[in-house]
Amino acid sequence: MSKEKEPLFSAKNLKLLSEPLGQSNPITVQVLGICSALAVTVKLKPSIVMALSVAVVLAVSNVVISLLRKMIPPRIRIIVQLVVIAFMVILVDQVLKAYAYEVSKQLSVFVGLIITNCIIMGRLEAFAMGNRPWPAFLDGLGNAAGYGVILIIVAFFRELLGSGTILDMKVIPQSFYDAGYVNNGMMILPPMALVVVGIIIWVQRSRRKNLIED
Amino acid sequence: MENLVNIFVKSIFIDNMIFAYFLGMCSYLAVSKTVKTSTGLGIAVIFVLGFTVPVDFLLEKFVLKAGALAWISPSLADVDLGFLSFIMFIAVIASMVQLVEMVIEKFAPSLYTSLGIFLPLIAVNCAILGGSLFMQEREYANIAEATVFGLGSGVGWFLAIVGIAAIREKIRYSNVPAPLRGLGITFIITGLMGIAFMSFMGIKL
Numbered sequence: 417m418s419k420e421k422e423p424l425f426s427a428k429n430l431k432l433l434s435e436p437l438g439q440s441n442p443i444t445v446q447v448l449g450i451c452s453a454l455a456v457t458v459k460l461k462p463s464i465v466m467a468l469s470v471a472v473v474l475a476v477s478n479v480v481i482s483l484l485r486k487m488i489p490p491r492i493r494i495i496v497q498l499v500v501i502a503f504m505v506i507l508v509d510q511v512l513k514a515y516a517y518e519v520s521k522q523l524s525v526f527v528g529l530i531i532t533n534c535i536i537m538g539r540l541e542a543f544a545m546g547n548r549p550w551p552a553f554l555d556g557l558g559n560a561a562g563y564g565v566i567l568i569i570v571a572f573f574r575e576l577l578g579s580g581t582i583l584d585m586k587v588i589p590q591s592f593y594d595a596g597y598v599n600n601g602m603m604i605l606p607p608m609a610l611v612v613v614g615i616i617i618w619v620q621r622s623r624r625k626n627l628i629e630d
Numbered sequence: 631m632e633n634l635v636n637i638f639v640k641s642i643f644i645d646n647m648i649f650a651y652f653l654g655m656c657s658y659l660a661v662s663k664t665v666k667t668s669t670g671l672g673i674a675v676i677f678v679l680g681f682t683v684p685v686d687f688l689l690e691k692f693v694l695k696a697g698a699l700a701w702i703s704p705s706l707a708d709v710d711l712g713f714l715s716f717i718m719f720i721a722v723i724a725s726m727v728q729l730v731e732m733v734i735e736k737f738a739p740s741l742y743t744s745l746g747i748f749l750p751l752i753a754v755n756c757a758i759l760g761g762s763l764f765m766q767e768r769e770y771a772n773i774a775e776a777t778v779f780g781l782g783s784g785v786g787w788f789l790a791i792v793g794i795a796a797i798r799e800k801i802r803y804s805n806v807p808a809p810l811r812g813l814g815i816t817f818i819i820t821g822l823m824g825i826a827f828m829s830f831m832g833i834k835l
Contacts, residue, residue: 506716525764528715528716532760534754537754607823611818617810617813617814
């Protein structure tokens, strides 16, 4: 029971939150959860909603699996995990449909695809199955934040350069357009999301040499 | 017939799972190191998509859609089980993957050994669930259209992963800047391939 006395925000727990933001970022380092995520990054708003949805699903299912971890027979754990995730995703989907219908239409099938988002299965399998609920909760939040940060950076650049807006507000002044500036239509197309992520990886790895692959 | 060909071509080139929707990126990035393994995975994906999309189509049509249960008794006509579709689809996919695996093992043992561990992995490939969800969203009219869509999406995925694997085999001999090596350059190449695939846009048969 000695661990009970560990303060809620001990250095170790804080590390669970901060590490996924850079050193072990789920997208750029662990290569999890790229599926489906990038397709929503044309505009900033759906990306933020997507990041929040993933955060809720990941944190709650991490806690649930962590609470159940001693009861789940190892052989059927994948199915149990899928059921927990699918349940959470259905909840999120219904809430979005009820309170943010417009955004939910924009996200279309990608909310449902959170179920097969490898980042969630990956964290449940790698962390929640072997840890107590509170660290599992922090781990879920941290990884969702690391995921959200990349999503938001990509969406920021794609919206700024592709449509000249941020959160649907015009930020590039009209005088620029009068002087001959044109929105880069390329940025709205799907392939540019991949190139932007490639550049983010490039920047990150040239700052942290230990991440470089041979 | 013309309609079917149109759906097939469209789902391979224009609505390509990887380049247009980024579905199945995880296995796409992880398994694309050699052409041989990625061919195996690609074929497995075609198989599973070709099976699950029509099955999910029937499920959607006769169980899940609003009023779909009316064929049992008219009193069920206003039941809408749509909110269950995620969990039903994922269950169908998991069991279909198991079934396809058993069938292949029985009737094509050589294919089974070459596909190896990839078949079970496919259950959590986003491209498979994505195929069913797109089928639901686009409301295909009959099972033939749904099957063709499933197969076409699988072929598109296959082309993408074999293409990137071939490029990655070659690029090993090139002098890529150190921080870009591995993951970074793969992302950028995928983007470039996506741009190339966009030239198919607007083709109508």
